[in-house]
Amino acid sequence: MIDSLKTNQERGGLCVTVPPQCCSARYNLAFMMFLGFAVVYGLRVNLSVAMVAMVNTTGMQPVFNGSESKECPASSITSNSSNSIPDQPDGVPRYPWNPQTQGMLLGAFFFGYLFTQVPGGYLSGRCGGSKFLGGGVLGTAILTILTPLAAELGVKWLFALRALEGFGEGVTFPAMMAMWACWAPPLERARLMTVSGAGGNFGAFIAFPLTGFICHSLGWPAVFYCCGGAGCLWAVLWFIMVSDEPHTHPRISDREREYIINSIGSEGGSHGWSVPVFPLVCSGPLWAIIITQMCANWSYYTLLTSLPTYMDTILHFDLRQNSFLSALPYLGGWLFSVLSGVCADKLLEKEMLSVTSVRKIFTFAGLVIPAGLLVAVGFSGCSGILAVTFLTLSITFGGISAAGVFMNQIDIAPQYGHYDLLISGFLFICVEICYTYKMQYAGFLLGIINTFGTIPGVLAPVIMGILTKDHTLMGWGNVFYLSAGVSVFGALYYTLFSSGKIQAWALKEKEEAVSTQ
Template identity: 75%
Template structure:
């Protein structure tokens, strides 16, 4: 296997020429008979993944909204004599509505967790999530991703059903349970990437992968208001029973309907099977037991993806875990308003991520831009502009309308990065896409651990200044990631990712 322990940096023109001469793209340029996309097996797989990741994010964020109802408000509110607690006025309607909503049904427990403890509990999921990314990606690339994606969701769903019991036993038990949920869910995204390495033709990668990954934003959009409604109607324990049950149901359907690759799918047409296999070529499929770990370690493009995703995820996880707290303690929305407005930004993110995938594939298919240019454009748009809008949120003061508008615009535009850095692993090493996503997601999950803790520290007094610091830090980190990716990002297949048969013919020199 060809190995490259360094990394040469070519000019943009050389990058584009290299990408256009890539055998993967040449396969698509040939006169392959392209079967209809509508109702195809690959499109159905993307839809199944879409709903799977909607469930995944529902299981992940349910605690963010339920926490408002789980916690005894008298123990977490700032001192009434503190002027910072009165920065944003609370209307009498909101007070009455909030008191009615937060009064849970008889027998539903409430807990005296302060803001630091809440931050630890919200970040606990990501402690476990860190540890299964790389093993999940490696094993998915070796044995196929369907069992790991379905199994990860199923395990997380079953554990979610035990959340009320763990909370009753104490904060330490809940922390451990959430960490175990993260441990089970950590294999899902690497497994998705490993499956698309076998299923996604090069000119359809962006639209298929952004459609499936957009389920995350859709899940957050649905989970936030649905969680608020269930908390109000049935009490917060019902949130975890409903989310866990939905995850179990989806897992059953997944195992019945999905196969690891086109060759083993019982209901795929011969035309579609031949199209997918021929267009992907030798770079898809299983990577075997060995992987080029040392070349990966010294790969500048891979480290660029890692750092950029860490920077992007800081702001994403900050909003995902802490936005309901901001809506509650600063803007003083009641729980039903809180859950709906917390969900609104993810509606825009869902729509823009799907649209960006279609546009990115169109640019490549028409040869208007090379892979590197497309990935950089969508990454910069999806990180730099949202960073500026986050700063605007920090200076929006007590205006709920301005804050929600800026947050919605920020997350909507941020969806564009789905067609950029977040699918770059399959560009630079299709064969190892699963394990690369495991590696990048492992590092990318670190902000999920640190961001809620940082929010708990920076905004512990629930002041406008504290939350301004939260939003400005998130914006600065995102801008740094966009700058680094502009300098060092690439869409070229790396030498260490080239298969043995192509190495023997010397085609690796094109990369």
């Protein structure tokens, strides 16, 4: 039987010579994506930290009386600044936003993020992923610079602007997947994709303390000016340095170009088969990916948007301590996500496990272990040391799933296809595309998966605001218990119903799915 990751040359009995990885075009692309997603997550989380400085908790509104938890006394570590408002330069505005308003604003980004996942994946496959990844970051960066103006105009304006930022960023991950379908040799997929995707955790790790420092030193508006400027600078470099496919890259070596194109083989080629919508909609492995990513994203987005608030209102860390401790977990998540990609590729190269087994093991470990640690956070009470330790370990071990469910879509459907498409999904009601276009399953599927996976980003901050409106330990405990339960459900569902083999609906016309896991 033929494993789904055997290259085209291996199937034909030819020997494949792997060119050096150092300074290669494909690893340079991974590094640029890494920096790009670091910027993307910096643009995404800046409001989470800035919110602590933007909100005036001593305003005249009665709802803000007792806006911090009185259950947890300030420790010796935080006693110098507990219950104090973060210092801001003179003239910097503050706003009387209650927890529900804050949750709504933190979730606004994901309202826009929902709408461009499927179109982003579709158009990236047809027009080239580099244009959409670079353009999405550039548009979001420009809007980020306008954030202080929108906040001054009112909550509705800020909500709309954050939604537009999500609209711009929604194309980035599908565009990345569309590009890797052309660039990533099958036996290097895990490490290339985890290196590039790990930029998200690295961006959160850098953005949290940096935005806290900028907030404290220059005022919260400077956070958005700095993050937006960094995004614009990266976009300029991106458009200069990258190409959509190996054969159009001006600086790639002939040896590397041939290696990539020949390794991907028919998985990267186009053909005239038309994909029926019904088999795709009824695909059990595809739904396993969708549901599991929704569950994993619930915990990730909950912590991404709520950690600074938890550190402020419950553990009473000041702004600089808050931002550093909120960032600490993402350093471990970044390292573990990269290491998991390397380990997964090694297991496949040595044929120790099948693709399906590798994806299931890494997904189960990357969801269940963090879930147990989130439960421990709920039981840590007022101990800042225990809470930070368990949160750090939870997000660190969560990085393991990067080599599991988060790249499974390129296993089950890596190929190009020409087809008439009927999209009938969440917020996309019977939109029929009446022309046949060249596109990639991988980018398109990631668009569908991320559309569903973004739903937790919309709901989690809102539910967090409801559960924690009284700023009690019980309320925050419920946030962590809910996230843990959702993660465990996702791990079990994926273990039962996922697959790592190329699906029949993603194969070329008349080609049979001969790989078994």
